[in-house]
Amino acid sequence: MTFPSVLYPPNSKYTVDENAETPDCFVDLNLDQVIDAISDRKQEYNLKPIFYSPLQEIEVIKYRQDVFKDLENANVLKAIKVFAEKMVLVRRYLNMIEKLYFKYHQEGRFLEAVMIYYEAVKDLARDLEEAPLKSRGLVEFLEYINEYIISPGFLSLQTDSLACKADLSTIQYSVIIKGNWVRVRKYESEIDYSKEVERTFDKFKQGEVKNYRIDLIVSSGMNHIEAQILDCVAKLYPDIFKQLDSYYLKHSGFLDNIILTFDRQIQFFVSYLDFIENLKSKGLEFCYPNVTKDKAIHAKDTFDIALANKRSFESIPVVCNNFYLEGKERIFVVSGPNQGGKTTFARMFGQLHYLASIGCPIPGTEATLFHYDRIFTHFEKEEDIRNLRGKLQDDLVRIHGILETATSDSIIIMNEIFTSTxxxxxxxxxxxxxxxxxxxxxxxxxxxxxxxxxxxxxQTVSMVSTVVPENPTQRTFKILRLPADDLSYAICIAEKHHLTYNLIKERILQ
Incomplete structure (x- = not known):
């Protein structure tokens, strides 16, 4: 049996594009901050290409959502994490082998890596078998791994590893050191004097005193003297070490490619769940959106995930918002006072759709979102003197490029354009x-x-950032579906900072 991927269903046209670049909308939507925070914890898995690749088929999005739902089971997630930790050790030992100089030291580390690997695979199969899996991705992976652990290759790997380990554990030898002379011979039931020495010096023990000993760094390597001693031991037990040589050659390619692929790809799910767990602990909720080609969309109790992550470390509460479009409605026009959450709302809208498009749970308690083909953003940027264009011209050039490229399936997010004219x-x-x-x-x-x-x-819908009625200088950060009020809150801000005409005039006269 073959298993294609935990990211994509069988017969899917998708594979991970390892050369995927950061989407153009990421910086404007602050999604670069989110993906950096997620992937930086798992750098060895190179997860960014997966996060950078939106899915073009709703079926694949649902496939991933189902895997996420299975991983929300604490036992399943724990099993995956334990497996991942063991695989980290396997890779660490194999990488260590490349840096070791002595043959038998390399082969010993290799044996340890193999034993950790087959234990990790068998334990994962057992744990997943006991779990109530429902997703096609994990159910089919379990079928694969159950077949894999009874395959001749895996059984041979297990049998040979146990036999080799058992034979090595029977080795006993003595090292006799006299001056610069070292002799190695088989252990001949000599008396172990270490306990006798401890008993002899036990009477000199006093009460507890400060420990002045320091811990020396123990190298994982082997010096040339230890290596020569090991070579001597190998000469004393030639058959056992010959078996170790054969084992090393026979099983040099023991890692299964599908297991390795799963080990990497499942971290896409684990890393995202770890990231949002911090937000959930603050009382924020996530849901699995219904992704559709219908443009009647909505979301409840949703929020800007990048801002929420930042606020979670500052113990500042996050304000949630709702939105919906129905019938022929297509365009949210967001107005209201400055610093009222308008740009945050725009970013949130883009974030929700992007995260939904890669199959992730999104901020909110319920949502139906549109399956777009591309997200375009037009946010204010500093003038670039190299292009010899003024700000207005630059705004026009950029929006023209968007309108020329966008389709009816696109999402366009514009934030305060044409403020320079x-x-x-x-x-x-x-x-x-x-x-x-x-x-x-x-x-x-x-x-x-x-x-x-x-x-x-x-087609247009008015959304307004609101203020506290009794105190217009205080923002609620709630974006409500209201008619634009055409009010200016500049005077309120000026009064708050004592910058009205009369107040300034009074200070001058003083």
Whole structure:
């Protein structure tokens, strides 16, 4: 039996693109921070190419979601983690062999690596067999591993390893040291004087005193004297060491490629679950979205995952929000006071769709999200003097590129564009862009100070960042589905910082 992947179902066209690059939207959506935080803990697995590759088929997304659900069982997750820890030791021993200089030392480490490996595989098979697995990915992997552990190759590996280990454990020898002269011979039932020496000096023991001994660094290597002693032991027991030589040659390729692939790919799931566990412990919830080609979407009690991760270390609560689109609605126009959570809402919308597209659980208690083909972002950027373009021209060039490339299945997120020009020009340009997007029929989040955009048609929906009614300077960070209020909160901010005209004039006169 073959097992293709825990990431992709059988007969899928997908494989991990090891050369996958960071998606263009990552920095604007702060997803680079999230994936760095997840993958940096698991660098040896090189997980970023997996996180960088959105899935184009809803069936594959559901395949991964089912694996995540199985891993939410504590016993299953523990079994996978124990297996991973043992595989780390296997790789460590095999890497160590390359750095060792002496033959029998290499072969001894190899035997240890093999024994850890087959124990890891057998224990994983046993633990998964006892678990209530439901996902196709893990059920079919269990079928594979159960066949693997009874295959002739694996049984031979186990039998030979145990036999070799048992024979080596029978070796007993004595080392006689006299000056610069060392002699090695078989153990001949000589008396062990170590206990006698301890008894003799026991009477000199006093009460507990400060321990001035220091721990010396113990090298995993072997010096030339130890190696020569081992060579002498090999001459005393030639048959056993000949068997060790044969074992090393016979099983040099003992690692199964499918087991190795599983060991790496399952860490995609484990690393993400470990990451969100910290957020769950703060009371935040995650769910498995229904991913669909229908543009009627919604999400409840959701949040910006990058901001939540940052806040979790600062003990600052996270505000959750809801949204929905129905019927012909396609465009969220988000307005309201500065520092009210508008950009966070826009980032959140993009994050949810991207994480859903790679099969991960997303922030929230319930969600139905759109299966997009690409996410485009247009966030404010500093002027680049090398391209000889002003900020307005740069904004236009970038949005033109997006509109030329985007399709009706795309998601476009625009954050405060055209802030460098006059209000009338900004209104004119923004309306032209929204009209183009309406014809395109793409899903859009547009953060803008231009309230007129929210009433351009039945495709647009107004979302407003709200404030505490009794204190307009205090933001609630709740983004609600409300008509744009066309209010300016600048005077409230000026009063808060004592920067109104009258207050400044009073200080000058003083």
């Amino acid at each position: 006059t209000l009338q020009d900004a209104i004119f340009l923004s309306k032209e862009i929204i009209q183009r997007i309406i014809r395109l029929d793409a899903l859009v989040v547009c953060v803008s100070f231009i309230d007129e955009l929210s009433v351009m048609g039945e």
